[in-house]
Amino acid sequence: MLKRLLKICALAFGLIMGLLIVTIVYIQIVSKTDPPQLPTAVIAEQKIAEIDSGLWVAGNNWFRKSESGLYELYVEGAPY
Numbered sequence: 661m662l663k664r665l666l667k668i669c670a671l672a673f674g675l676i677m678g679l680l681i682v683t684i685v686y687i688q689i690v691s692k693t694d695p696p697q698l699p700t701a702v703i704a705e706q707k708i709a710e711i712d713s714g715l716w717v718a719g720n721n722w723f724r725k726s727e728s729g730l731y732e733l734y735v736e737g738a739p740y
Contacts, residue, residue, distance in 0.1 A: 708718045715724040720736045 706718050708716055710716050723733050725731055
């Protein structure tokens with residue numbers, strides 16, 4: 661009786677481990693993405709200017725650190 665119970669437990673453990681491995685492999689395959697290729701001409705055209713201490717501007721976009729210590733970002737334009 662004990663041998664049969666051990667066989668059932670080993671089989672259940674093996675099935676659970678197999679499903680876990682299959683799930684991990686599936687997630688690895690499905691979630692693989694390549695980073696976008698940015699055109700170098702667009703990046704080279706951007707001129708970043710530091711207007712004030714803690715304020716950077718590039719076109720209509722800006723990035724700054726507010727008086728409260730939080731960072732703020734404003735972005736316009738089409739995504740790459």
